[in-house]
Amino acid sequence: MQQTELLEDQIAGVLAANRICSFGTVDGNKPMVRYMALFHEGLTLYLATNSKTDKVDELQNNPNVHVLVGYDGKRSSDILQIQARAEICKDNALRERLWNESFKAWFQGPHDPDYVILEIKPERIEYNSANAEPRVWQK
Secondary structure, eight states: OOOOHHHHHHHHHHHHOEEEEEEEEEEETTTEEEEEEEEETTTTEEEEEEETSSHHHHHHHOOEEEEOOOOOOOOTOOOOEEEEEEEEOOOHHHHHHHHOOOGGGTSSSSTTTEEEEEEEEEEEEEEEEETTOOOOEEO
């Protein structure tokens, strides 16, 4: 297996092991960070949100985002620092696939017009693991 494929597999493993991430957007010239539920397919990340939130407005003005995944309070945690671009996705098939019954607290169902998916496409991922030098995956 090539080094790039190995690194991608390790990154995907960290994504699979974590259900929550810190999601950073830019509001004007200031960062805004919030915790979000994390879904992924390969290295593409998905975050469910309401179309009427500040984060959606911020993404329409600036699609550059930063995602932090993996710290669990232990020294041995694998951590990902992800620089990416986000798109607001209303694809019905994706919304149905990612729908979770816990979303009923905010949405009427997977076809609620306010329910959108943020599709996060990484451009650079820094992978940090205990006792090793950080490694970088780049698009």
